[in-house]
Amino acid sequence: DAGEHDSFMYKEMLEQPAAAERVLRGRLDERFGTAHLGGLNMDPRETRAIRRVKILGCGSAYYVGQMGAALVEELARIPADAEAASEFRYRDPVIEPDTLYVAVSQSGETLDTLLAVQEIRRKGGRVVGLVNVVGSAIARACDGGIYLHAGPEVAVASTKALTNMFLGFALLSLQLGRVRDLSIADGNRLIAGLARIPEQIAEILQREEELAEVARRLAGSESLFFIGRVRGFPVAREGAQKFKEISYRHAEAYQTSELKHGPLALISEGVPTVAIVPDDELTSRNVGALHEIAARRGPLVVVTHEGVDLGDVDAMRIDVPRNERELDPILLTVPLQVLAYHAALHLGHDIDKPRNLAKSVTVE
Ligand code: BG6
Numbered sequence: 468d469a470g471e472h473d474s475f476m477y478k479e480m481l482e483q484p485a486a487a488e489r490v491l492r493g494r495l496d497e498r499f500g501t502a503h504l505g506g507l508n509m510d511p512r513e514t515r516a517i518r519r520v521k522i523l524g525c526g527s528a529y530y531v532g533q534m535g536a537a538l539v540e541e542l543a544r545i546p547a548d549a550e551a552a553s554e555f556r557y558r559d560p561v562i563e564p565d566t567l568y569v570a571v572s573q574s575g576e577t578l579d580t581l582l583a584v585q586e587i588r589r590k591g592g593r594v595v596g597l598v599n600v601v602g603s604a605i606a607r608a609c610d611g612g613i614y615l616h617a618g619p620e621v622a623v624a625s626t627k628a629l630t631n632m633f634l635g636f637a638l639l640s641l642q643l644g645r646v647r648d649l650s651i652a653d654g655n656r657l658i659a660g661l662a663r664i665p666e667q668i669a670e671i672l673q674r675e676e677e678l679a680e681v682a683r684r685l686a687g688s689e690s691l692f693f694i695g696r697v698r699g700f701p702v703a704r705e706g707a708q709k710f711k712e713i714s715y716r717h718a719e720a721y722q723t724s725e726l727k728h729g730p731l732a733l734i735s736e737g738v739p740t741v742a743i744v745p746d747d748e749l750t751s752r753n754v755g756a757l758h759e760i761a762a763r764r765g766p767l768v769v770v771t772h773e774g775v776d777l778g779d780v781d782a783m784r785i786d787v788p789r790n791e792r793e794l795d796p797i798l799l800t801v802p803l804q805v806l807a808y809h810a811a812l813h814l815g816h817d818i819d820k821p822r823n824l825a826k827s828v829t830v831e
Contacts, residue, residue, distance in 0.1 A: 474818040476622035484665040486627040489616040500654025501645035502638040508611030514646045517567045520547035524571035527625045533701035534796045535636030543643035553579035562590035573628035574827035575603020584608045597635045599628045622819045633797040660791035667788040671801045682809030690717040695743030706803035713811035723756045734765040745795045746772040
């Protein structure tokens with residue numbers, strides 16, 4: 468059982484710092500500024516031959532796959548994207564020999580993801596898995612992989628497994644990057660950043676009371692938006708996913724830049740927006756969008772970094788610790804887990820077993 472905790476989700480959320488340490492342990496190499504991932508079963512020549520990376524997963528695994536694609540592009544400079552594994556096989560996908568396919572799954576049993584892996588392998592493609600459960604169907608179906616070592620995850624809403632998926636992508640990107648153009652200095656910059664992640668997650672979790680207060684205010688609305696752009700957009704998607712899964716509120720993710728092309732029509736006093744505004748090259752544009760929302764009286768929660776100037780916008784502000792920009796997405800995601808959890812708790816829902824959902828879906 469969940470022991471002293473009211474739910475597995477809560478317990479698993481708190482386990483994140485320890486879980487994050489486990490996925491990193493023994494895999495960081497400061498001498499060469501790289502990561503060691505023996506389970507990938509790829510030599511440096513094969514690694515250098517990769518021209519594209521395609522990531523497949525379902526639900527949260529798909530959204531973290533989008534974060535992973537950004538990491539691969541930024542660190543390894545290989546074109547990368549993520550796709551819902553549940554759609555992939557239905558469009559008779561073109562499988563390329565110089566593409567590295569990555570299947571992401573906590574359980575390793577999600578049928579849609581497994582069938583995507585089988586489709587790729589049938590057509591001669593190479594697939595590696597980012598999987599939590601050792602010896603699971605997806606892990607066995609892949610050519611190699613990275614085990615996530617998050618420990619058993621029971622709650623439907625993924626927390627520690629998702630965090631470790633992100634860190635798994637960081638390790639993969641580091642290794643891919645270092646056999647290509649990523650410098651040893653940049654490699655070590657990332658390694659130092661990764662080493663700080665567990666304690667920074669703990670820091671965010673310590674601010675639970677403040678986040679619970681924000682969550683209670685959000686829980687009162689039937690409908691809300693989560694917005695972000697570039698690195699922040701998959702964070703918004705994952706935040707909306709968590710929120711809708713367990714609070715049953717309509718939560719929709721949008722690219723901040725697309726707001727003016729449609730959803731702005733819906734912004735009003737009753738429709739709050741959770742905006743992801745990291746301190747990066749897009750901060751001032753993001754802050755501009757906040758003004759657009761505030762002008763329509765839309766309540767705002769802003770997940771950002773200390774020191775970011777939001778101007779005179781009236782917002783509930785959540786600052787997360789700074790790290791290397793590439794690693795921001797995971798630290799921006801953690802408070803959104805806490806928001807979803809506390810909204811659901813406030814509304815009196817079954818946190819671990821949301822209605823109509825299963826932890827792993829083994830049917831088509
Ligand atoms: C869905 C769950 O059905 O499966 C999601 O409701 C989960 O929460 C998704 O993210 C993928 O699961 P897995 O085990 O493949 O990571």
